[in-house]
Amino acid sequence: xxxxxxxxxxxxxxxxxxxxxxxxxxxxxxxxxxxxxxxxxxxxxxxxxxxxxxxxxxxxxxxxxxxxxxxxxxxxxxxxxxxxxxxxxxxxxxxxxxxxxxxxxxxxxxxxxxxxxxxxxxxxxxxxxxxxxxxxxxxxxxxxxxxxxxxxxxxxxxxxxxxxxxxxxxxxxxxxxxxxxxxxxxxxxxxxxxxxxxxxxxxxxxxxxxxxxxxxxxxxxxxxxxxxxxxxxxxxxxxxxxxxxxxxxxxxxxxxxxxxxxxxxxxxxxxxxxxxxxxxxxxxxxxxxxxxxxxxxxxxxxxxxxxxxxxxxxxxxxxxxxxxxxxxxx
Amino acid sequence: xxxxxxxxxxxxxxxxxxxxxxxxxxxxxxxxxxxxxxxxxxxxxxxxxxxxxxxxxxxxxxxxxxxxxxxxxxxxxxxxxxxxxxxxxxxxxxxxxxxxxxxxxxxxxxxxxxxxxxxxxxxxxxxxxxxxxxxxxxxxxxxxxxxxxxxxxxxxxxxxxxxxxxxxxxxxxxxxxxxxxxxxxxxxxxxxxxxxxxxxxxxxxxxxxxxxxxxxxxxxxxxxxxxxxxxxxxxxxxxxxxxxxxxxxxxxxxxxxxxxxxxxxxxxxxxxxxxxxxxxxxxxxxxxxxxxxxxxxxxxxxxxxxxxxxxxxxxxxxxxxxxxxxxxxxxxxxxxxxxxxxxx
Numbered sequence: 001x002x003x004x005x006x007x008x009x010x011x012x013x014x015x016x017x018x019x020x021x022x023x024x025x026x027x028x029x030x031x032x033x034x035x036x037x038x039x040x041x042x043x044x045x046x047x048x049x050x051x052x053x054x055x056x057x058x059x060x061x062x063x064x065x066x067x068x069x070x071x072x073x074x075x076x077x078x079x080x081x082x083x084x085x086x087x088x089x090x091x092x093x094x095x096x097x098x099x100x101x102x103x104x105x106x107x108x109x110x111x112x113x114x115x116x117x118x119x120x121x122x123x124x125x126x127x128x129x130x131x132x133x134x135x136x137x138x139x140x141x142x143x144x145x146x147x148x149x150x151x152x153x154x155x156x157x158x159x160x161x162x163x164x165x166x167x168x169x170x171x172x173x174x175x176x177x178x179x180x181x182x183x184x185x186x187x188x189x190x191x192x193x194x195x196x197x198x199x200x201x202x203x204x205x206x207x208x209x210x211x212x213x214x215x216x217x218x219x220x221x222x223x224x225x226x227x228x229x230x231x232x233x234x235x236x237x238x239x240x241x242x243x244x245x246x247x248x249x250x251x252x253x254x255x256x257x258x259x260x261x262x263x264x265x266x267x268x269x270x271x272x273x274x275x276x277x278x279x280x281x282x283x284x285x286x287x288x289x290x291x292x293x294x295x296x297x298x299x300x301x302x303x304x305x306x307x308x309x310x311x312x313x314x315x316x317x318x319x320x321x322x323x324x325x326x327x328x329x330x
Numbered sequence: 331x332x333x334x335x336x337x338x339x340x341x342x343x344x345x346x347x348x349x350x351x352x353x354x355x356x357x358x359x360x361x362x363x364x365x366x367x368x369x370x371x372x373x374x375x376x377x378x379x380x381x382x383x384x385x386x387x388x389x390x391x392x393x394x395x396x397x398x399x400x401x402x403x404x405x406x407x408x409x410x411x412x413x414x415x416x417x418x419x420x421x422x423x424x425x426x427x428x429x430x431x432x433x434x435x436x437x438x439x440x441x442x443x444x445x446x447x448x449x450x451x452x453x454x455x456x457x458x459x460x461x462x463x464x465x466x467x468x469x470x471x472x473x474x475x476x477x478x479x480x481x482x483x484x485x486x487x488x489x490x491x492x493x494x495x496x497x498x499x500x501x502x503x504x505x506x507x508x509x510x511x512x513x514x515x516x517x518x519x520x521x522x523x524x525x526x527x528x529x530x531x532x533x534x535x536x537x538x539x540x541x542x543x544x545x546x547x548x549x550x551x552x553x554x555x556x557x558x559x560x561x562x563x564x565x566x567x568x569x570x571x572x573x574x575x576x577x578x579x580x581x582x583x584x585x586x587x588x589x590x591x592x593x594x595x596x597x598x599x600x601x602x603x604x605x606x607x608x609x610x611x612x613x614x615x616x617x618x619x620x621x622x623x624x625x626x627x628x629x630x631x632x633x634x635x636x637x638x639x640x641x642x643x644x645x646x647x648x649x650x651x652x653x654x655x656x657x658x659x660x661x662x663x664x665x666x667x668x669x670x671x672x673x674x
Contacts, residue, residue, distance in 0.1 A: 054518070054519060054520075055488075055517055161605050163605065164605075191373035191374055191544065191606070192373065192544065192546075192585055192588050192589060193373060193584065193585065193588050193601065193602040193606075194373075194605065195588070196588035196589075196590075196599035196600060196601045196602075197601045199590070199599055200598055200599055200601060203597070203598070218517065218518065220518070220592070221547075221590040221591065221592055222590055224590055224591075224592055225590035225596065225599065226590075245595070248592065258519060259518060259519065260592075261522075262518040262519045262521065262522040263547065263592065264518075264522070264525070264545060264547030264548045264550065264551040265547055265550060265551070265592065266546040266547045266549075266550050266574070266586060266589055266591075267550055267574060268550040268551075268570045268571050269571070269574075270550075271550065271551060277519070277522050277523060277526065278519040278522075278523075279523075280473075281487040281489055281490065281520070282487070282517075
């Protein structure tokens with residue numbers, strides 16, 4: 001069974017009771033945006049863990065906090081068995097090379113004044129001392145790897161299409177031989193035909209280098225394709241974590257089921273089925289609802305959901321935070 | 331046979347840039363029947379938005395409609411003056427855009443912005459206009475409509491803003507609504523709500539809708555007819571069920587196959603090789619020939635016409651030449667006609 005196989009794998013990165021808050025700047029009161037609240041999470045070596053949720057649910061913040069692009073406001077992050085939460089920057093540099101990130105917008109994440117060679121070689125120049133020849137060799141290898149022709153090394157980002165730019169961003173992330181790559185919506189800005197090319201590339205690279213991905217996305221069909229496990233978030237908190245196939249087949253958290261129901265399927269024959277749609281909008285993360293944060297939109301909510309934060313329930317390899325998981329009545 | 335609210339015939343829109351003439355819309359014919367949702371689908375740069383802008387008369391310099399005609403309820407609106415166009419825009423046809431925040435005035439309450447449309451097109455007192463705004467807010471599913479009348483755009487969520495846009499577009503009961511990527515900036519749960527609203531508008535008010543999207547899922551969900559566009563041309567058109575059941579064009583097939591499916595486990599996704607060609611340097615022959623897996627020698631030389639493979643299902647591909655039997659191909663094969671080929 002694949003899930004047993006997963007379980008034996010070593011934990012590469014883990015978070016315990018992780019918090020991240022941002023002050024609301026224009027507010028005279030001391031309001032904060034509760035972006036990430038009490039997150040417990042494990043990323044296992046060699047797997048792809050997907051973070052899904054709607055905009056504003058804190059998935060990007062969580063991704064960036066985990067690799068310390070943001071400082072956490074509480075909790076503990078462990079990478080490869082070492083506590084990196086408050087590690088001084090000097091000592092942390094060694095770990096920083098092992099965790100890289102690919103950003104969503106390939107138009108904004110590449111410096112327009114640097115050519116491809118400079119962009120890809122920048123991390124190598126920062127962290128290593130290579131001779132000119134070694135550096136060139138490395139960069140060209142990376143370009144081959146991601147499918148950018150070597151003769152384009154002197155070109156600038158604006159001369160490339162979105163898909164090619166994303167490939168340059170991937171090459172830059174690969175440069176330091178990282179073990180973990182946070183992919184922050186890497187394909188959402190791309191056209192469908194280009195999206196599939198980049199997704200295949202990410203999968204190939206993972207196989208080749210044994211990479212671990214934290215794949216952040218709002219597109220549930222992409223997540224189904226690329227991930228081994230999924231973590232569903234709502235308003236800064238985790239709803240459900242588990243094996244991708246199992247979650248898609250049988251969601252335990254009501255929110256997960258609504259999310260899955262809402263995906264428009266590319267088959268008109270499935271249209272007739274009456275859909276259960278989620279009503280209303282996402283509440284404000286400045287004043288999130290008490291108890292279960294989903295209770296204001298949840299049709300199954302009872303009194304306890306408004307007063308108490310749901311406990312962590314473990315069902316097999318699955319973790320679900322809900323007072324009344326769907327299991328019984330489903 | 332329902333009457334067509336909109337008919338676009340052989341529309342050609344070109345952009346006269348310093349680098350050359352860009353054929354943004356190349357001989358596109360589209361019919362929008364009354365009370366139906368027609369989907370225009372394709373990747374960025376395929377001309378779907380430019381088709382809509384041409385219909386609305388919103389093309390900016392250096393863009394120009396150079397050929398073809400646009401009929402709104404049987405009336406030719408291709409050559410109307412800006413003033414005449416302004417009169418029908420908002421009252422007979424209206425458009426909503428992808429990013430509702432940039433389409434709304436940030437310093438005016440949304441109620442007033444919707445009211446403006448009514449006062450511009452109809453004789454009506456302010457008090458009555460306000461009443462109608464609140465009514466349309468309720469119709470498009472804005473909760474606490476009276477309170478929201480006084481809200482500024484930034485106080486509303488993305489989904490509510492898009493509803494305000496729809497209210498603004500629908501308040502004068504236009505016959506045609508053009509929605510350009512209306513759900514692309516929204517979350518899935520909100521997207522599903524907005525799509526439901528479109529169905530409601532179609533079924534209860536009888537509005538015809540052109541839905542521009544890149545998402546095949548959205549098409550399958552709400553559209554009655556689909557036009558698949560690529561580099562300014564219609565590659566395949568059919569009734570929605572027919573298109574998904576009997577996909578004929580290699581491009582449409584590729585698009586559908588490159589979306590990850592929820593109900594199957596695959597290790598690799600199908601990809602369409604290469605990238606969309608630059609409109610200034612289109613390949614000779616079929617525009618898709620450089621990326622097509624089934625490209626034949628002929629495809630690199632001649633432009634295929636639209637073959638009608640079954641009633642209403644047209645495909646721009648030589649592979650379908652045999653399938654259309656003895657029926658003559660569309661007379662709209664302008665380029666083929668120019669080269670003296672009648673395409674059988």
